[in-house]
Amino acid sequence: MDSKSSSKTKTVGVIGVGSFGTAIANMLASKNPVMVYARKPEVVEEINLQHTAQGKALNENIVASLDPEELCKTCDILFFMVPSSGFQEVVRNFAPFLFPYHLIIHGTKGLCLNLKEGETLDTVQKIGRNQLLTMSEVILHETVAVRVGCLAGPNLSKELTLGQPAATVIASKYNEVILEGQSLLRSEKFQVYGNSDIIGVEISGVLKNIIAIASGALAGLGLGENAKGLLISRGMVEMIHLGNALGGSIKSVMGLAGIGDLVATCNSVHSRNFTVGYRLAKGDTLEQIMGDMEEVAEGINTVRVMKAFLETAELRAPITENLYRVLFEDLEIEEALQFLMKYPFNVDVDFV
Numbered sequence: 001m002d003s004k005s006s007s008k009t010k011t012v013g014v015i016g017v018g019s020f021g022t023a024i025a026n027m028l029a030s031k032n033p034v035m036v037y038a039r040k041p042e043v044v045e046e047i048n049l050q051h052t053a054q055g056k057a058l059n060e061n062i063v064a065s066l067d068p069e070e071l072c073k074t075c076d077i078l079f080f081m082v083p084s085s086g087f088q089e090v091v092r093n094f095a096p097f098l099f100p101y102h103l104i105i106h107g108t109k110g111l112c113l114n115l116k117e118g119e120t121l122d123t124v125q126k127i128g129r130n131q132l133l134t135m136s137e138v139i140l141h142e143t144v145a146v147r148v149g150c151l152a153g154p155n156l157s158k159e160l161t162l163g164q165p166a167a168t169v170i171a172s173k174y175n176e177v178i179l180e181g182q183s184l185l186r187s188e189k190f191q192v193y194g195n196s197d198i199i200g201v202e203i204s205g206v207l208k209n210i211i212a213i214a215s216g217a218l219a220g221l222g223l224g225e226n227a228k229g230l231l232i233s234r235g236m237v238e239m240i241h242l243g244n245a246l247g248g249s250i251k252s253v254m255g256l257a258g259i260g261d262l263v264a265t266c267n268s269v270h271s272r273n274f275t276v277g278y279r280l281a282k283g284d285t286l287e288q289i290m291g292d293m294e295e296v297a298e299g300i301n302t303v304r305v306m307k308a309f310l311e312t313a314e315l316r317a318p319i320t321e322n323l324y325r326v327l328f329e330d331l332e333i334e335e336a337l338q339f340l341m342k343y344p345f346n347v348d349v350d351f352v
């Protein structure tokens, strides 16, 4: 197995230069040279000539390439920062050039479906756990990489870009992935925690988006902090039960990637998922919102996927189920809220 980890300069790769990829690339570039991958030639040219990516300022330590092979040859460590909708495609483009010595960390808070050729969520009868893939599972399925990790936590990219203090979790079964991620990213303004429960951390980041959409809807209706406190605590319980059903540990939901990110996104107008809920409550349709949102709100797809999983697993998750009906079946938000207020949640804490 060839490894270049002894080389003096450690160029780190970042795949995807959207909001989050750009923020993380800038943080990495304060310590090491960075090579970013973008699929559009004009984006690569803009980065290399002007040190900006679609108008966002980039550290001069960052160069861009259109070529997955160049990134894989130059970088032992790669951060995949693309939305779940394009994740499998991007990983497949990189797969021929990846070796077991590569260390991969992703920052994607979504799920992929593991279906047969030609099948879609609309055509399959059941979505069991085997048909759902977290992004680390996609990487393990599609490549020979072994040392895989994820990065999740309250990391609103707009705040990171402003240099505001924050923290994240690097989760991996491999301690060296956690240590490498910590050494690359940790700074006076950015704390990096470790967690060995990668599935629990990934699922926490995925599921909090559902609750963030609901929180935006409450805000859009003009409801107060009591309602938000109710939503966040019941949302956390729902995340714990769903996370458990998907193979994550309760402890991870209780940590920074779960409750930490839940609080951040449920309270921030910078959250795209919060914004989706807010705009729905103000009367925009889902089609309008998806039509003019330039950035991804992963929670919309996650609600669809989780609804199918809940039916297959015969589980109940009232916030997710009602949000599905609001997003995809024209249930009014006020009606969903009434339904939730009547739901017989009897026990406050039933997970410890």
Ligand SMILES: NC(=O)C1=CN([C@@H]2O[C@H](COP(=O)(O)OP(=O)(O)OC[C@H]3O[C@@H](n4cnc5c(N)ncnc54)[C@H](OP(=O)(O)O)[C@@H]3O)[C@@H](O)[C@H]2O)C=CC1
Binding pocket: 016, 017, 018, 019, 020, 021, 038, 039, 040, 081, 082, 083, 084, 085, 086, 087, 089, 090, 107, 108, 109, 110, 155, 156, 157, 158, 294, 295, 296, 298
């Ligand atoms: N923004 C945030 O605050 C945070 C985001 N995240 C997560 O990070 C992930 C990315 O989000 P974010 O950066 O905000 O998304 P954006 O919509 O801002 O950017 C997505 C980036 O991915 C690229 N991309 C999409 N599909 C492909 C593809 N098939 N091949 C190559 N490149 C592709 C896009 O390139 P192109 O311009 O060519 O389309 C774009 O550069 C999401 O899962 C999100 O949940 C996590 C924490 C914080």
Ligand SMILES: O=C(CO)COP(=O)(O)O
Binding pocket: 109, 153, 154, 155, 156, 157, 209, 212, 261, 264, 265, 270, 271, 272, 273, 274, 296, 297, 298
């Ligand atoms: O996950 C995030 C912050 O931690 C970003 O949330 P949004 O995708 O809702 O903007």
